[in-house]
Amino acid sequence: MGSLRGLTVGFAVAAVVAGSAPSASAGSGDVVSTTLRRAVEDLPVADEDRTGYERSKFKHWIDEDGDGCNTRAEVLIAEAVVPPTVGPRCSLSAGLWRSYYDEADQTSARALDIDHVVPLAESWDSGASAWTPAERQAYANDLGDARALVAVTARENRSKADQDPAAWLPSSTGARCRYVGEWVAVKIRWGLSVDPMEADALEQAAAGCPDTELAVVLAR
Template sequence: MKWRIVANGAALVVTISIGATIVGSSPVRTNASSKSQVGGGSAIGLLQTIRVESEHGGGYARALFEHWRDIDGDGCDSREQVLKRDSVTLPQVDPYSCKVIAGDWVSPYDGARWSSPSDIDIDHVVALKEAWDSGAWAWSKATRKAYANDTSDKRTLLAVTDNVNQRKSDKDPSQWVPPLKSYVCTYLGNWISVKARWNLSMDISERGRIKNLLDSSCTGLVIEPWSAAPVSGTMLTSPVTTSPAATSPAATSPAATSPTTTSAATVPAQVGVSVYPGAWCKPEGATGIYTNGKSYVCAKTNASGVAYSDGRARWRRG
């Protein structure tokens, strides 16, 4: 349909496609959180707060993360929300299905410009499998769904060139960084923020490569704060069980049950409690034993005394 509008003697022809609408000047809804901002700061400092451990390995299936869902009830799934958010011009959207028909996207990974959504992938900066291997294996189904559709922080999901995203796949920065060199530091900052915000671990090679790049190419990189992740339930869970030794007859002997005096500021050691390294815990100061027999402490700082960015206590080596 074409409308001819005459203003001050000049004719303006406006073309409108039937069944589609141009998004107006009101901001695109992105499920932004109204919670106070946390985290952020020096990239190298935040990197030091992220626990380092071997990847979980095994058990991953993409279906375990319900992705491209409308989790905020606005009628648009998370893919369409990111397409609308990341278009540098007002996108053309089907008003009935909330499908983005056209837009103008500049992929941050390679600088390529696209007008068709078919050329765009929505990338989980920290891929679903990488998240699984870094701690999401222990999340609830609802938390995995929240992560897979997280539009509350723009660093979790990005609109990028499809074949570049496919080459990235589920690689971490030790295996892949964006081909656009000017974006590498931003990418590393995004990676660190997602890992810290969602309490995900890094393996040794991943952390080592990131630190080397920060030291050599991204000196002084500062990461913007974020709102709390939209989780449902505990993000990392590990059954806290009592070992047989703690319930053996010896534990009920008079010597074992005799009263002891402890300072009010001292948290009794939880001998025999099984822990999962890096999982949130309480009370601060409690101790436990990992399955390998090594002792862990519930603390708000890492072994070097650096406070965790979220201010929460977690199990670490004593």
């Protein structure tokens, strides 16, 4: 596990890249400092277009640093409440994880999906269609900000699918402010737009959340 992920406290504090981030997480390095509600207001609004989208255009679960653990495993190791045993070929056993979307504890890595907080299809719709394959790979394996990828129960991840906050929020109401903050942070980090319904949903959700400070290291 060679890469250190961004540190997140609550749902909207600075993403601090500890040590040297892998190239999959590299970017401009500029930092945007704002508040949740201001960030929502400042997101560019544009209609979405899924023309040409294929999941295969986002190469993911790579082993960026060559340590034998791919992106999925790196996230599981980083987010474990009780660290798992790491075996040959980065097989994970034991351990304990907390899926914050539904506040469910899991003791099996196989019971967890790694969710792209802003789904791959959603990123394509809102800007990634114009990226290079290398940029899409970096997005799909972003270990530079802990808000980009999260280990959650398979049930929640598959319920969400590729929906944005206008259509889906975590089943735990206590998780929703954190989720909105993470969604907005990822959109800022990668320079992605929001569609009008998404913008309205984020504004309504943010109005019911603490207007916490939000800092994001830009990836591009």
